């Protein structure tokens with residue numbers, strides 16, 4: 001189970017190990033620099049074969065200190081290295097000062113001036129090392145230098161989008177974090193109101209990288225928001241630290257180990273002596289005629305993820321349409337909330353799913369009855385819109401619910417939290433999607449799964465995880481119609497099997513991406529449930 005750290009947590013881990021006398025800050029800085037050099041050669045083996053040219057941009061803190069180490073290590077390999085410092089050498093922190101001095105015996109340090117004297121060498125270098133700011137970034141680039149840096153980076157940034165970045169700088173490696181990116185939130189720090197003056201322009205400045213080498217553990221901001229795009233590729237270098245987060249619950253990255261911990265053994269767990277009801281019974285409520293596809297997708301996903309039984313609660317008018325398309329999934333006519341209440345008298349129905357394709361008016365009508373049943377329940381799509389309208393319904397949420405909003409639904413449900421998240425991030429650490437999801441879960445009193453390529457799942461007690469479809473798990477083809485319905489169905493199926501709501505949400509989110517990744521481009525929502533057996537086999541279940 002991997003923890004994603006905030007800057008403060010990283011500093012605390014480092015401080016605790018140094019306080020025990022096990023290692024010095026200088027040792028860590030040396031290992032960090034070495035870790036970056038090793039990762040560079042691993043990523044670009046052609047650079048390891050002979051000496052090349054590097055431009056190293058150092059900042060005023062320990063990130064800059066790492067930069068001086070890297071400059072020295074490259075120089076010792078025969079490289080031509082130019083070093084620029086953003087800041088006053090007399091004000092560098094102690095370990096960075098030592099490494100500044102060690103470098104100064106080998107080469108010179110130029111000031112990173114507004115005139116942009118550093119731009120030319122940068123363009124000619126085979127490698128640019130961005131050691132301006134790491135976990136200590138507290139505000140956007142804010143002095144004269146920023147103007148020059150900003151203009152250049154903006155130009156380069158715009159070129160990323162025009163697909164013509166290569167002629168600018170061949171290889172950029174970011175030390176710890178791309179400078180300008182908030183390591184906690186994955187947001188680029190920007191000056192107040194900059195977007196308002198020119199909304200077409202990006203106000204924040206960040207030095208986007210091809211490769212980012214971070215230390216000990218990945219940071220939250222490398223998996224949230226703009227982080228993955230700006231980091232390029234992420235490598236975590238071991239610098240000999242140990243220990244994890246103490247105090248507040250850490251944010252975890254969902255992975256196969258987490259799933260095993262949750263007991264994901266869909267078929268292995270089904271012993272011959274067990275009845276199908278041992279694996280629960282999910283009831284997925286379907287929309288009206290012509291709108292039943294979403295619920296059918298959800299039902300199929302619930303069955304594939306291992307629910308013992310799945311029933312589609314279908315309005316009378318849609319029964320023929322639905323019946324023609326079902327085999328293993330059962331069908332029950334449910335036209336009114338009263339009928340649903342009668343159906344739910346059967347306690348063997350262990351989970352509910354309301355929302356996919358259901359219709360907002362009907363969701364409004366059914367929501368009180370669904371919540372009053374106090375079953376494990378996924379509220380998705382139209383159910384979330386209905387929930388956002390009524391304080392009574394919101395107050396009836398209970399801890400066995402899971403809410404699965406995308407950004408628009410999140411904004412409707414938690415307008416003040418969404419507004420805070422939308423404010424320009426002027427200070428680091430900035431308010432993040434993790435903060436917002438935790439706040440939302442606390443208010444709702446149940447787990448919230450806030451969708452995106454950086455899906456965040458939080459519980460009311462602050463437990464939180466991130467399931468990001470980024471880096472080598474990127475599956476952009478997952479953004480296609482109906483995949484959200486499948487996710488809701490996966491959660492419902494796992495809830496039916498008895499998974500705790502947060503565990504069901506984490507497991508479903510991970511399987512969802514994994515199935516998409518396993519299937520590959522060309523995926524349509526129907527393919528996701530059908531890909532699950534392959535994913536389970538790969539997991540060795």
Ligand SMILES: NC(=O)C1=CN([C@@H]2O[C@H](COP(=O)(O)OP(=O)(O)OC[C@H]3O[C@@H](n4cnc5c(N)ncnc54)[C@H](OP(=O)(O)O)[C@@H]3O)[C@@H](O)[C@H]2O)[C@@H](O)CC1
Nearest residue numbers: 014028029061062063133134135136137138139140141176
């Ligand atoms: N933790 C670990 O285990 C290890 C950490 N290591 C390395 O240390 C890095 C963290 O170092 P760090 O704490 O010194 O922070 P860093 O990012 O260098 O910047 C802080 C300086 O920048 C300044 N400043 C901030 N924003 C600014 C702005 N917009 N414009 C101008 N100035 C600005 C800020 O000033 P202040 O806010 O205090 O005014 C302060 O002077 C970390 O990322 C990793 O690379 C490794 O060596 C090994 C193990």
Ligand SMILES: [K+]
Nearest residue numbers: 130133175177
């Ligand atoms: K950096």
